[in-house]
Amino acid sequence: MSLPLKNVPTADHQNTSPQVAPASTLLDLGGVSKTFGNVQALSGLNARIGTGEFVTVVGPSGCGKSTLFNIVAGLEEPDDGAGIQFRGQSCKARDLLGNVSFMPQQDLLLPWRTVIDNAILAIEMEGMPKAEARALALKMLPEFGLAGFEKQYPNQLSGGMRQRVALMRTFLFKRDLMLLDEPFGALDALTRTMMQRWLLDVWQKHNRTILFITHDVDEAIFLGDRVLVVTARPGKIKLELPVNLPRPRGAELVTSPEFISLKRTLLEAIEEESMKSFQATTGH
Amino acid sequence: MKSRSWQSADVYWGVAGAVLLVVLWEGAVRAFDLPAYILPGILEILVSMVDLQSTLMDATWMTVMEAVSGYVIGSACGILLAVILTLIPTLKRWCLPAAIAINSVPVVAYAPLVLLWFGMGAESKIVMVSLAVGFTVFLSALTGLDQANRKSIDLLRSFGANPLMIIWRLKLPAALPLIASAMRVSTTRSMIVAIVTEMLGAYGGLGWVIYQATLQIDFVQVWAAIFAASLVSLIFFGAVSMIERKVIFWR
Ligand SMILES: Nc1ncnc2c1ncn2[C@@H]1O[C@H](COP(=O)(O)OP(=O)(O)OP(=O)(O)O)[C@@H](O)[C@H]1O
Ligand SMILES: [Mg+2]
Numbered sequence: 001m002s003l004p005l006k007n008v009p010t011a012d013h014q015n016t017s018p019q020v021a022p023a024s025t026l027l028d029l030g031g032v033s034k035t036f037g038n039v040q041a042l043s044g045l046n047a048r049i050g051t052g053e054f055v056t057v058v059g060p061s062g063c064g065k066s067t068l069f070n071i072v073a074g075l076e077e078p079d080d081g082a083g084i085q086f087r088g089q090s091c092k093a094r095d096l097l098g099n100v101s102f103m104p105q106q107d108l109l110l111p112w113r114t115v116i117d118n119a120i121l122a123i124e125m126e127g128m129p130k131a132e133a134r135a136l137a138l139k140m141l142p143e144f145g146l147a148g149f150e151k152q153y154p155n156q157l158s159g160g161m162r163q164r165v166a167l168m169r170t171f172l173f174k175r176d177l178m179l180l181d182e183p184f185g186a187l188d189a190l191t192r193t194m195m196q197r198w199l200l201d202v203w204q205k206h207n208r209t210i211l212f213i214t215h216d217v218d219e220a221i222f223l224g225d226r227v228l229v230v231t232a233r234p235g236k237i238k239l240e241l242p243v244n245l246p247r248p249r250g251a252e253l254v255t256s257p258e259f260i261s262l263k264r265t266l267l268e269a270i271e272e273e274s275m276k277s278f279q280a281t282t283g284h
Numbered sequence: 285m286k287s288r289s290w291q292s293a294d295v296y297w298g299v300a301g302a303v304l305l306v307v308l309w310e311g312a313v314r315a316f317d318l319p320a321y322i323l324p325g326i327l328e329i330l331v332s333m334v335d336l337q338s339t340l341m342d343a344t345w346m347t348v349m350e351a352v353s354g355y356v357i358g359s360a361c362g363i364l365l366a367v368i369l370t371l372i373p374t375l376k377r378w379c380l381p382a383a384i385a386i387n388s389v390p391v392v393a394y395a396p397l398v399l400l401w402f403g404m405g406a407e408s409k410i411v412m413v414s415l416a417v418g419f420t421v422f423l424s425a426l427t428g429l430d431q432a433n434r435k436s437i438d439l440l441r442s443f444g445a446n447p448l449m450i451i452w453r454l455k456l457p458a459a460l461p462l463i464a465s466a467m468r469v470s471t472t473r474s475m476i477v478a479i480v481t482e483m484l485g486a487y488g489g490l491g492w493v494i495y496q497a498t499l500q501i502d503f504v505q506v507w508a509a510i511f512a513a514s515l516v517s518l519i520f521f522g523a524v525s526m527i528e529r530k531v532i533f534w535r
Binding site: 070073074075097098099100101102104106108110111112121122124125126153155173 | 433435436438439440441442443444445449453454457460533534
């Protein structure tokens, strides 16, 4: 498995066109397996994530994508024999706790905290004084489409807004590596497109590395430098597709021939795996 | 909005029930011409409450102080103990069976010992109430602290939170509904335990008044003290319920 050396944004983010620069590896996963009782979720998964890269992950439901994120977030140890390297150093999964900003599939907002207080949860625990954290978050609210909602409680928000609060909480917890598990899953198509462009903006401005799970193939190509296709359970990488499309990316991109051709390749790979997964679960 | 109208509806039903009870009571007393030692009339009791005003006030004040002090101490200790045991799971495995064993005996059974150790004054009542309230709140808090969503705990862990932060920012707020409902039922329980302990030995308080009146075969006074106790219990319960609704607004 080779890491394609292609348009990886580097530290100076003045790039408006694809840069060809060798990325230093931020995260290297080798032979990661995970078994829950008699369910094998992951089996020998290998992946390398370059610093500053935006990598999207697609795969059939239940193939182990969230499990992979739990490992990279440090919440679960993989089975013996796995090799994890972060910033070039070998480590255990648990050493990654607190070093990765993780947005789980559910928003997990705390019902007793207002929007603003949910957003600052992570930085507050890092020790930032509450007033300072609130002021910082207040400035970011409009960017996340939440202006004026700071005093609302989660049960007063729509699903999409809740997800944006969770996203904001993740962004405020500034770490080199961000794990986003279907962050736009609950958004309507229009907001979703806006959030995608916004995310690309923020990513280029803030010099983050992003691993992004999605079920939407268009989204995977539109956002990613690379798309990883995970096989049906037990999950490993089936296909690693470089997306050599220029940045910044605009709405017109999705109708370009290059985009369509990438999409065809991806859909074929995913369909094959989805069929397997479907047959495995229905017994046909 | 909906819950508000429910609350006022509840109040109406409560008032209606009370009125019905008064009518039945007064009706029974008059219809069957019951003697006062079986059941005095309500009017008679109310008149005696006014007559005994200062005695009742002093006694009520004393009982309330004991009940509320014990309630506060017991709740605080119960919550604190639950937090400590949640932080140290090994300790929890050791202590929980003992706690359940102690709690399975009615607290009042310990009253003679507590009177022996702490004397006839207010201290023994406060200790008894603390025990009664403390165990109830402790067991609920322990259950509540365990109820936080696994995934939320993981989220906080991914932010680098230590167990103390997870308790403070997640587990304790998540346990509040259960703690609060235990504290709500403990209001009346604390009054009962204070009164019963006073009956077993005290220098004052409603339980003592009831005991003395019984010795003097003054059943109107017994009922006057019971009425005072009910009234205060009701106020205590109402106040705590109100605070509960304010604090646990997200339910
Ligand atoms: N803690 C666990 N205990 C037991 N089995 C688990 C656990 N976590 C995940 N699994 C199993 O591992 C498999 C992979 O789950 P995972 O959540 O990683 O899938 P996913 O790819 O994220 O799916 P989706 O796209 O639906 O979110 C599933 O079969 C799931 O039932
Ligand atoms: Mg998932």
